[in-house]
Amino acid sequence: GAVVSQHPSRVICKSGTSVKIECRSLDFQATTMFWYRQFPKQSLMLMATSNEGSKATYEQGVEKDKFLINHASLTLSTLTVTSAHPEDSSFYICSAEGQGNTEAFFGQGTRLTVV
Amino acid sequence: GQQLNQSPQSMFIQEGEDVSMNCTSSSIFNTWLWYKQDPGEGPVLLIALYKAGELTSNGRLTAQFGITRKDSFLNISASIPSDVGIYFCAGHPCPYSGGGADGLTFGKGTHLIIQP
Numbered sequence: 001g002a003v004v005s006q007h008p009s010r011v012i013c014k015s016g017t018s019v020k021i022e023c024r025s026l027d028f029q030a031t032t033m034f035w036y037r038q039f040p041k042q043s044l045m046l047m048a049t050s051n052e053g054s055k056a057t058y059e060q061g062v063e064k065d066k067f068l069i070n071h072a073s074l075t076l077s078t079l080t081v082t083s084a085h086p087e088d089s090s091f092y093i094c095s096a097e098g099q100g101n102t103e104a105f106f107g108q109g110t111r112l113t114v115v
Numbered sequence: 116g117q118q119l120n121q122s123p124q125s126m127f128i129q130e131g132e133d134v135s136m137n138c139t140s141s142s143i144f145n146t147w148l149w150y151k152q153d154p155g156e157g158p159v160l161l162i163a164l165y166k167a168g169e170l171t172s173n174g175r176l177t178a179q180f181g182i183t184r185k186d187s188f189l190n191i192s193a194s195i196p197s198d199v200g201i202y203f204c205a206g207h208p209c210p211y212s213g214g215g216a217d218g219l220t221f222g223k224g225t226h227l228i229i230q231p
Contacts (some may be wrong), residue, residue, distance in 0.1 A: 034218040104205075
């Protein structure tokens, strides 16, 4: 399958700082990338959908000013958690789909801990 | 939004046993995908199903896209310790245009625990 690389895999930051997570499709062009959040032993919750060159579409209840998403190229999307607080601590996962594809390939995930 | 009902929630089995899990939906799905997630990792695609009635195998894994397009099952034969993890069904509900549309809808996962 296609390869999606997510970085960093783990990050610990102080409350009030911002954290950027990168998601790259390594061997295909990702017209759409998705960002999920996952709590322990729970399923993935879609946060936002991002299309290359346009603004992200956020799910209900997700603050767009807090979770900034940029999809500047067909191989890179970034999620920035701004002014992070301990309640933002979670596992964040991106996925990517190519044009006309119905399979989504996931990054390795980023474990964010805000202290 | 759409809901996928995945069962069982967890399974405790002996090594070598066969495993079966399934997902159902109240509405029609365009595709069914089965993923496995290991702790601290992102989900990895196991099997993708595109047509009603489709039966697909991947090694010891077999999955089927229900004829009504509202359900799917995943079977694992002769389980081994590395099969431990969380299995998710996922899909795109109809209508779905591909690339640029909604994200996947996920089931809540089946936790598979294998006792040696």
